[in-house]
Amino acid sequence: xxEARLANGMQPLRADVRLERAARAHSSKMLRTGTFxxxxxxxxxxxxxxxxxxxxxxxxxxxxxxxxxxxxVRAWLASPEHRANLLxxxxxxxxxxxxxxxxxxxxxxLMVTTDFAGx
Numbered sequence: 001x002x003e004a005r006l007a008n009g010m011q012p013l014r015a016d017v018r019l020e021r022a023a024r025a026h027s028s029k030m031l032r033t034g035t036f037x038x039x040x041x042x043x044x045x046x047x048x049x050x051x052x053x054x055x056x057x058x059x060x061x062x063x064x065x066x067x068x069x070x071x072x073v074r075a076w077l078a079s080p081e082h083r084a085n086l087l088x089x090x091x092x093x094x095x096x097x098x099x100x101x102x103x104x105x106x107x108x109x110l111m112v113t114t115d116f117a118g119x
Contacts, residue, residue, distance in 0.1 A: 001086060001094065001114075004073055008087050016117065018048040019095025023113040031101035031111050036061060045115055052093065052117035056085040060112040061103055067110035091118035 002012040022044045030036055041057040060072045076082035085091075095115045103109035 001073055004077060004086060010087055010089055011092065013094035013116070014092060016050070016093040016095050018050050019045065019093055019115040019117060020097060021095065022048045022050075023095045023097030023115045024099065025097065026113040026115075027097040027099045027111040030059075030061075030113070031099060031103055031109075034103065036103075041115065045117065050093075050117050052119060054088070054090050054118055056088060056091065056116040058082050058085050058112075058114045058116075060114075061109055063106050063109045072112055085116055088116065088118070091116040093117045 005012055026039070026041070026044060036059065038057055038059065042055060045055045045057075058076055060075060061067075062072065065071060073086070076086050093116065097111075097113045097115075099111050100108055101111065103111060
């Protein structure tokens with residue numbers, strides 16, 4: 001993610017343990033329930049103590065080569081909404097929850113929740 005941000009003139013993101021906690025919990029829930037949805041991500045992020053004025057979330061899941069970090073970031077950059085989150089100039093913090101499990105009938109799928117925060 002930071003390579004893409006730097007290539008587009010943005011500051012790098014810094015890992016935040018609170019955002020990581022929220023992201024991991026959401027990825028775990030999606031795997032457990034077999035669903036893929038954002039839900040009330042604002043509430044989830046605020047609940048862990050993040051008070052930044054701007055927050056966002058990107059989701060992805062994949063298997064095999066499509067679960068590689070570079071593949072996921074490329075897919076986000078190709079989507080206007082996901083690209084806007086990834087390259088938001090005000091975002092400074094990030095938390096990633098990437099967990100493997102069974103999803104959509106596929107074993108060893110990687111479920112990724114990425115939560116962003118900043119001004």
